[in-house]
Amino acid sequence: MAGERPHEFALIKRFFAPLASDPGALGLTDDAATLAPSAGCELVLTKDLLAADIHFFSHDPAEAIAAKALRVNLSDLAAKGARPRGYLLGLALPAAWDAEWLERFCAGLAHDQDTYGITLLGGDTIASGGKLLLSVTAIGEVPAGRAVRRTGAAPGDSLYVTGTLGDAALGVRLRYEPDLARSLALSPDDQAHLLDRYLLPQPRTALAAAVLAHASAAMDLSDGLTGDAAHMAAASGVDLAVEVTAVPLSQAARQVLARSPEWLATCLGGGDDYELLLAVPEDRRDAFERDAAAAGVPVTRIGAARPPVGATGVLGYFRDGASFTLAGKGGFRHF
Structure with a gap:
């Protein structure tokens, strides 16, 4: 420049x-603006x-x-x-x-x-x-008084995410490792999809009204599902049980995992998704899904909130109902 x-x-x-x-x-033209x-x-x-x-x-x-x-x-x-x-x-x-x-x-x-x-x-x-x-x-x-916090999830609530997860985390790895696309056998279209998801997040502003109407808790996934769901669990005082087979993945991410399953930790914990994580009470599920569809925002139920086993809520991963330990690091951290 x-x-x-x-x-x-x-x-x-x-x-x-x-x-x-x-x-x-x-x-x-002035030193400050006003906004009512x-x-x-x-x-x-x-x-x-x-x-x-x-x-x-x-x-x-x-x-x-x-x-x-x-x-x-x-x-x-x-x-x-x-x-x-x-x-x-x-x-x-x-x-x-x-x-x-x-x-x-x-x-x-x-x-x-x-x-x-x-x-x-x-x-x-x-x-x-x-x-x-x-x-x-x-x-x-x-x-007034209606902003949805990360603190409101309750036992029995369903856990939803928007869009697909892991694309941006894979996209940034492709930026740092140009030869990675070849080793993962990614097509040009799949590679372009992952790179674009890192470069240009898609904020789910169209879902805001449905979040306000139906969600008991919500937060955006900037630091990855692993880190941010743990934050919601602790803030709400509930355990969050996530079924990893239900987590929505793009075709490109599925291709990566089919070739190298160890990339699952990156998909779930790498960050930069900028999708939404939501807890929705059981009696609001149908209405929430209808409103999300009307807004054109894909949502997927990935788990549920449970009464906490310990003093504070935690995130637990499950595969086909059995407890599952995710290998690798947790959510993204700046420090």
């Missing part, structure tokens, strides 16, 4: 002000920080980097049952950047703003002194 660089205020006016359509943003929730609602706030060559690759397309930064936050809002309202963007640019790169980056934001019904409210842009860093604070709203 090299070439023409507008100064700070020209940069804001040229690139970011067109993204700030909410009246409270004041066209990004709709009548009877409260705001839900979430924040994710992304760093180059940790959460994305420095040479990834600018549009994709922007989309990922926004979408991982939208996934958190969906898990709360929240409707997106706006976001704040912190952008720390590396030494080598130019107007063309920033134009493409903002085009990625503009596309997703239109897709997911959200607008820029403000933020800050600085020089990073190193690699590209991105911080998005996303704001949504829910009826």
